[in-house]
Structures are given as structure tokens and as C-alpha cells.
Amino acid sequence: MQKKKIYQSFLLVCFVAVLLVGFSSVLFQNQPVATASGADHITLTWAGDPRTTQTITWRTEVTTAAGQVQYAEVTESKLLPNAAKIAIAEVEQLFTNMGSMSIHSATLTGLKPNTRYKYQVGDGSLWSEPRTFLTAPSKVSGFKFLVFGDSQSINYNTWRATVQQAYQANPDAAFFTNVGDLVDVGQDYAQWNAWFDGSKGVIDTISAMPLTGNHENYTPERKFSMPIFFTAQFKVPMNGPENLKRQVYSFDYGDVHFIMLDSQAGEEASFVPSMLEMQKTWLEKDLENTTKKWKVVFSHRPLYNNKSGGEGENVRRAFVPILDKYQVDVVFTGHDHVYARTYPLKNDGLVDKLTKGTVYVATGRSGSKTYNDTIHKEWNEFFYNPVDEPNYITVEVQGDVLGVKAYKQSGVQIDAWTIDKKATGSK
Template identity: 30%
Template sequence: MVRQKMISIVVGLTLLLALLVGSSGFLSSASAESPNPAVKKVVVTFMGDARTTKGFTWYTSLASTQSDLQLVKKNGKSKKKPIFKEALTFKGTSAISSNDSEERMHKAEAKGLRPNTEYYYRVGDAKQNIWSSVGVIKTAPKKNGAFSFLELTDPQAKTEEEGQLAADTFKQAAATVKHFDFMTVTGDFVDNGVVEDQWDWLINNSQNVWGNTTVVPAAGNHEDKNHAFIDHFNLKPAASNTDTTTGAYYSFNYSNTHFTVLNTNEDSEQYRDFTPEQVNWMTNDIKKAKANGAKWSVVLIHKGPYTTSNHATDSDIIGENGVRNKIAPLIGKLGVDLVIQGHDHIYARTLPINGDNQATHPKQITEWMNGQRMTYSVNPDGTVYSIPATAGPKVYKKNTSPELGEAFYSKFVRAEENHALKYGLDPSDPSRPVRGAIQNFSKVTIDKKKISVVVYEIDRMKGTAPYIVDQFGIVKK
């Protein structure tokens, strides 16, 4: 026990040092990245047609009543500052924050943008001349072509220092991958969704990343109350009358791929974590996308059916009406290629799982990428489930419950113990590995013939650059 406490102290000191003077250059002050703190928590999202439309959300004090959005087309690699006198302008709306009566939430939508085009943008109050720092975003291509996105999940920090650590994960992910078209985050952005400070700690401290990409969020169970999720993201829910108190479900196309984003914060007698309305919508959404020519189908979900840690044996997952028994078979029958999950804070991935919840063993081919083997499943009969561990401090141990057993784990290609466990246990909860030592993120690339996933890890104790811990893919011939 003494050794575990000593390890925890060393981890804490190491993380603090890394955050203050680490090789990533990360500073523990939000002001280092947010020139005008009067406009904060700026997030850009897809909203309908990813080629021509963007949604914007930001927060200000109550004194800023106007919601103004300006965009200027970026001319190639030119480093000239944008001239906002010539900007496209859009008016948005505002409301008092559900979480904080002293803050105003603003939302605006940009329409009629050019496909495959970069834009400078800023948001704020034109009347008072209060503006955010300038960001750069890009619309989706008009024609099909290869693209990449970052995937992170469960930042879920409960202190300001942990928020800075999670923000640093986003920074290191962006610096490592460099060229990506958008960023998906599969839930639990914060530890308590109704505590607005926690949103500040994550988004403001990583504004250079969040403010210069398009974020694709899935609602987590830690932001399932009081409109905490939808208040921070300007999205177009599946139906205009959808209740967004707990989150939102929606979809969009990007190049040759259809993305379906689910909300596992709903519940019903027929489906745990879902309503029949959402399940029916998901079914029709994916079928329609395939009929319209989508080459690939990707689902983003927080409470995933195939994970290997604490939540793998939760009743809402393994129960008769649970996600594994009700939703996973439907996903397999719909021909979804890849499901990216969250919630379980451990890295794992499956073999392709078919509509009968059985693992399949497709032909495989091996290529070399990043100096390592990259194994692709060829024309798989089933869906690959992946969970990229966590971008934040909290991690879980592998689930050894007899309820799972060898038959369950035989469905996985990767299902090892959490890599953070080598640094000891969390003194406040010995059922978990020590907090903050290990984070993960993924790069997903999709082109005409294949999906390629590269999984990276950050080891704060070693203090080295992110390194690859897994690579896998899917090929359609």
C-alpha cells in the first residue's frame, strides 16, 4: 500500500511538471490560447450538409447580446490576415446558459459555403466590437476522396488540473496527426455536465485545436441532464421535435462515408439506453444512406456493446433489452463497417461481429504503415467495434467477471489489461489504475477501398512523444 501511494505521488508530480514545462509546450493558462477571454468555449460543428454548412457555438458574459458570425475565404497558403470588412456575415441567437446564469450561450449557422474550402472565421458581438480569436475551418469535399479524422473519448476531468491534462491530450493528438479533416469525441466531455467550469477547463485550454477544426460530438452519460450536451454544440437533431434534454442523435455524410451519431442517454421498456423512435430512425438512416450510395458506414456511440472493462457487464449492456442483445445485432444486419465507442476507459477492438452477435474470421491482408504491420480484414461479414480508451485521467482495469468468459473474449483481437496498471492503483479507488498516467487517441483514414485506424498512446510517466500501440483496417473489394 505504501508503494502504491508513493507511485501515485510520483505520478501526480510528474503530470504537474509535464503540464507546466513539458515537451509539448503546453502552458497551464487558458489566456495563452484565448486572446479575448470575453468570447470563450468556441466550437464548430457539422450541421446538415457538411459541404456547405457549419454550426457555431460560443459563450460570453450577459452584456454581449448580439450573436455575430463572420467568415472570410482563405486563399491557399497565404499568410495574410483576413479582412473581415469583406466577410460573409450571419446572425445567430442567444440564451442564458442552462448551467450558469451569469453566462450567455450563442449559436449561429453558416450556410451557402463552398465545398472543399478553407475559411477564416470569428464570432462575437459586432456592435460592441467583441470578437473571438480567429479560427480556420474547412468544408467537406464535393466529390468523394480520401480523408482523415481524429477520434478521442472521455476527457472527463473533475479538476482544473485534470482538465488541462485532457486538453493537452487533444493538443498532442493534433500535433501528432497534423493533417485531419475533423475530430470526433464519443462522450463524457466533462465529469459533471451541469458544472460549467468543467467545460471551460477542457474547451478553453484546448482552443487552438477545438477552434480550428469541426467537432463531431456524441453525448455521454456525464452530460445527460439539463441540456448540458446540446447547449455546447450546434447540431441538427434527427427530428425537430426530438427531446434534447439528455443529448442528441443525428447523422451526416462526409465524402463516401455516412456517419450516424447515437444518443445512449435515452431509455425505454423495449430498449435500454434507447427509445424505439431512435432505433427506428437509426435503421432508416443507415438504410437510406446505403441506398444513396454511401461506400462506408460508421457509427459513433458512447455506451458501446463490445468493451472489456467495468461497463462490459452493466445491466444496460448485457440485459435482455440491453445494447449488446438488442442494438448490436441490428448494427450487424445493417452492414455498419465500424463502430467507435466510449464509456469504458480501456483500449480494445473486436473481430467483425455479425447480425447474430457472432465473431467472424475474414481473409486478412498485411501491409506496412508507420514502420509497422497493418492488418486489414477483407470484405468482412460483420462490424468492427473499437474503443480508444480515454483522452482524460480516469482509466479502468480489465473486466475478469465470469459473466464474460472465454467465449466473449474470443470475439476480440485486442483485449489486454489497461496499460496504466503498471503504475499502480488509484489511492481513492483501488479498483482502478492510477489516474492520469496514460491517455489514447486514434487517427482514422477512409478512402475508396479501405478504412485504416492507427491508435496512439501517451505515457506521462515516460514523457515521450505519442507512440503507436495498434493498427488495423477494413478493405472492400
């Protein structure tokens, strides 16, 4: 009798154990593919060639020490999340006023040009939601990119609305850039949390190729710092001068050579004392080496400003002779929070044809901050202070024609102009 009871108890335990195992496996299988990877701030940039590479960077808790990207052509996306190609990320710790975190970054190489890929980031078992990106064609016939002025804000819902509406209206944009002052306090991580949250859906689908502004150099204590949070998060090309890598860089897309400069000579004086001199040498060499038809340069501080006073004159003195020498087509700037464009300028004077000089474009503002002390200067052919709505710019390059359009956040056009290298007139 005793033996029988023991045997029955044994059977009952086995039955319960089988039930539990079965239940847990059903539970496991019914789990959606894990999205709780803890990865956020997923950011696309190009550290390499936009035709064959894609750099993907994201942030996790500091305890997540390993990261990887799973990726496949969209046509083979059934391979995700566990049978696709893998790129192992490099991981670095970022120490911030909001605590430490891990920044993961991987550059996918050997990609097919003009191909849409699906990707997920994670730690090898838990994955983010899948997203896609498109590589550049091997021969670019024409393309569009978006330019955003200063997005620094108290409330980044303004930036969110600008970037989201701009991308919705221009889903064919190949990439976007910000001309500096992305955030109000560059070394306050709370600002970046809000900025990345507003950028979600765009920055993980098309590459961001931004540059720094003076506000990226500020600490919460209002002291100067190098733009550490910026350079940790935007893995742009490392081809700039020593000590200014990822703040100064150049890259090519189609027949355009893009150059991003750092105009924060004052803020960085105690860290990189001769930064303008270093950039002059680098800029001259960089422009000398390009064979691209179009040359487009970005500087946060305007070389021709829109306020009283001489802010930016040091940057103008440093760079304009080189920009003139190599016939740079357009220079986009920030800082003044106005949309303005100069007549074509050369040797600090007006020239009669766009193709003989350089047009300097103050990009406006994509965040909430406005100025009421801006001035329509004598070098401006067009001036608009976007106090009513934020704005953004689209640039389309098609062969010999570069077209620039400025829009209010709501889509109302502010300005449109073109440079035609084949045209004999000025426009």
C-alpha cells in the first residue's frame, strides 16, 4: 500500500513537471520576438562609403556590454532575427550627468549599392524592432538631402514636429544634416534623450551627418567642454584634423563633396588652441583632393552674419580665401536662427554670377528658439526671420543643377533658388 502511494506521488510529480515544462515552452514560443533589447537612440551615419557601408550606433544600459547588428536585404528579411548576417559592434562607455551608458556602433561593409536592407540591433538574443535603410546608388543621377537649422529647445517637441514633417514631405531624402546647436546644453544628457526621441523614425532610416555648434560645447554648469556627447554618438568619418576628428570631416555622395567645419574657436581655445589654423591646412588639402562637381560646406557660425557686431569674422578670415580659391558653391550656416542667403560672394565682395562666387545660406531654426535682433545685412539677397514657425531646407542635386528650397515646418515655401553650372545667366 505504502509503495503504491509513493508510486502515485511520483507519477503526480512527473505529470506536474511535464505540464510546467510544456507550459513554459508554450509561453516562450508565444512571446513576440523580443523587443526589450534595451537599445535606443538608434542612429544611422556614414563613417565610410554611402554606396557600400552603413554605420549604425545605439545606446544601452552600461550593463549591456555586447552588441551586434543582424541585417539582410529586404527581399531576404525572413532571415531576421537569427539567420541573417551579423556585424559585431564596438562598445564604449559614455559617462554622463544621467549616469553611465554603453554606446554600441557597427559599420556594415560590402553592401550592395541602391539596395534596401532590413536590420535589428541587440545583444545576440534580444533585438530591437526591425528598421530599414537604403544604400546610395553606384551612379547617382540625382538626389535630395535635408538641412535643419539649430534644434536647441526647452521642449524638443518642436524639433520632433520639424524633423518628422520634413521627412514625411520628403521621404526620398537620402540623408539629413543639422548645422549645429542640436541641443541647448551639449553635455547634459537629458537634452540628448529628448533630441533622439524626437528624431526616432527618421534617424534610424536615413543617415544623419551633423556638425557641432557652440551649444554642444556647454556643460550644465555653463562651462566649456569639448563636444564629447556629440562625437560619442555620431560616428561620422574620422578623416578630420587630429584632435578634431568627428567634429571636422568630409564625405562624398553622388557628385557632391561635403565638408563639415568646426567654428567654435572660442569655446575650444583651451582644448585645441590652434583649431582654425589646423582646419585651414586640412580644408585646403581636402578641397585640393576632390574632383567632385559640387562642393558644399557647413559651418555653425555664419561667415557672413545676420546680427549687429562682428561674430564669425575670425571664421570668415580663416576660411573664405580657401573657399574662394576652390570655388565652393554653397556654405550652409546656423547660429543666427534666420533663413537668409547672400548674393554670390568672392573676395568679400559681390559677383554677378552664382557660378563665379559662393552663396552663404543661414539655415534658420528647427527648434523653439527665436531671435528678434537679427538684421537684413547688405550681403543678403534674401532674408526671413522664422519667428512664426520653425523651418527646414531641401537641397536637390541633379547633374549641373543644384536647387535649394526653404520651407516652414507646415510645408509653406519660404524661398527657392537654383545654381545651374551650364546656364549663362545668374539664375
